[in-house]
Structure formats: C-alpha cells, structure tokens
Amino acid sequence: MSKIGFIGLGIMGRPMAGHLLEAGHELVTYVKYGSLDEGLAAKGMKEVDSPKAVAEQAEIIITMVPDTPDVEEVLIGEAGIVEGLQPGTLVIDMSSIAPIPTQAFAKRITEAGGEYVDAPVSGGEGGAVNATLTIMVGGTNEGFNRALPVLEVMGKTITHIGEHGAGQICKVANQIVVALTIQAAAEGLLFASKAGADVTKVREALLGGLAQSKILDVHGERMIKRTFDPGFRIRLHQKDLNLALESARSLNLSLPGTANAQQLFQACAANNGADWDHAGIVKALEKLADHEIGA
CATH class of the missing domain: 1.10.1040.10 (N-(1-d-carboxylethyl)-l-norvaline Dehydrogenase; domain 2)
Known part of the structure; x- marks a missing residue:
C-alpha cells in the first residue's frame, strides 16, 4: 500500500479519496478545496498545512481541483507541491483543465525529479461514489503503468490516450x-x-x-x-x-x-x-x- 497525498475533497474528490482509504492506502491532504469530513478522518486521513507538506509525506500525489489556476497554485505556487517533491514521486492530476498548461506542469514536475500524468475523469458524482469513473490518461508508459493500480481503485474504464496533455x-x-x-x-x-x-x-x-x-x-x-x-x-x-x-x-x-x-x-x-x-x-x-x- 502507498502513502498518497490527495488534494481536492469536493463532490468528486471526497468519495474517490474514500475508496483509496478503504483499499488500505494512507492518505494525507491539504484542505483548501473541499473539507476533511468526519467520515474520511475516521478512516485515517490526515491534514497538513500546505501542498508542500503533502509532497514531503507522499510517494503518490493526486490533485482533484476545479480549474487550471488551482492546479498551478497547488503544484508550483507558494509552498506548492514542487517545493516538497521527493525524487520519484508520482503526481496524478485528475482535475479537468487546459491541455497546454498541463504540458508545462508535466515539464516542471519532471524537471523536479517526479513523474506526472494527467488523468481527468468522466462519470459524475455517481461514478465517483460507485468507483466506476472513466479515466483518460496522458503521460509516459512508465507513468501510466505506475498510476494504473491506484486509478483502478477509483475507476472502471481507464485508457492511456497518449503523451502529457492527451488526457485533458x-x-x-x-x-x-x-x-x-x-x-x-x-x-x-x-x-x-x-x-x-x-x-x-x-x-x-x-x-x-x-x-x-x-x-x-x-x-x-x-x-x-x-x-x-x-x-x-x-x-x-x-x-x-x-x-x-x-x-x-x-x-x-x-x-x-x-x-x-x-x-x-x-x-x-x-x-x-x-x-x-x-x-x-x-x-x-x-x-x-x-x-x-x-x-
């Protein structure tokens, strides 16, 4: 089981994080997008004070936030993920954002020693609750293969579309x-x-x-x-x-x-x-x- 950072506990992110906890993963979060409710806390999810702190404790990081500027802030803003990124960390962005900035984010994470995949989802709240999401993945073959066991906990149809940005x-x-x-x-x-x-x-x-x-x-x-x-x-x-x-x-x-x-x-x-x-x-x-x- 992995230690996973999960940022973005909204309508979709909350049940997705719940499935990961139920599968035995350890989860840590930075709460700005959504909230750490009693149910997730009872399953062992912990909260830290910045995306940087999430990165310092996680071997896999998942972001599920509303828009491109939110991903940028979490990844490369002040006290962002890139500041605390450990060598070899896998960053999976499951938000729905613009493809071209996604390629730039992938480059920054890769240059910092991590692996990046974009993996936006379809299926709505029902798909998130029932772990039947369709997940569209952009990234290297290595990144896709590393992400797949985690994505399979949350989704049903998972397709590697192509290189960075292709998922978006x-x-x-x-x-x-x-x-x-x-x-x-x-x-x-x-x-x-x-x-x-x-x-x-x-x-x-x-x-x-x-x-x-x-x-x-x-x-x-x-x-x-x-x-x-x-x-x-x-x-x-x-x-x-x-x-x-x-x-x-x-x-x-x-x-x-x-x-x-x-x-x-x-x-x-x-x-x-x-x-x-x-x-x-x-x-x-x-x-x-x-x-x-x-x-």
Missing part, C-alpha cells in the same frame, strides 16, 4: 459530447411535453431505440423529476466548454454546437443556476418555450 484533450472532447447530448435530450423531451405527450413514456420509448444514452437515462430523469442538485455543476461545465472554445480558436476550428450549449449554460447562470446540475440546461430551453416539462 480527451476530457475536453468528452465535455463537448456530454453538453450537446444533454441539450439534445432536453430539446427532445421539451418538444414531446409541449406537444402533449406523456414525457415519462416518451423517455421510456426512446431508451429502447437509437436515441438511447446514459445521458437520456440519468439526466432525462432529472429533467422530468426536477432534481437539479449537482451532480456536476453548470459553472464547471461552462469552464470546460470555455477550454473547448478557446482551443478551437487556436486550431482555427468551428464548434457551433458547443458555442450554443455554452450560451444556454450562460442563460442558466444568469438566472442563479450556476450551481445547478448540468441537466438544468433544460430550464433555459423551457424559459424560451414558456413551458416546463411535464406541465
């Missing part, structure tokens, strides 16, 4: 597909509802045909039952789509569907919905239609 590229692509599929499910159910059909039965029928998807299953039910507690917050999906659109501009690439989904998320945020689950995109469409699903 894959995650951006994932977030594009997820956003547009949620939007499609919302539009289909909204159409059926306003046209007078029983939207519950429409969803049931669609789940048996080509339109079937996990998103229609999970988020379609959220839309019908009006359960918009996260989950995965709209503001975080906005962040991911910003990464997609910024990268698209640098690639001279047009992503019109992504831009449209981002505008619908923005409409939700403008109506105090930044912390709704991303299935709440349906509320923006409902406002445009002057109709609520199931009404």
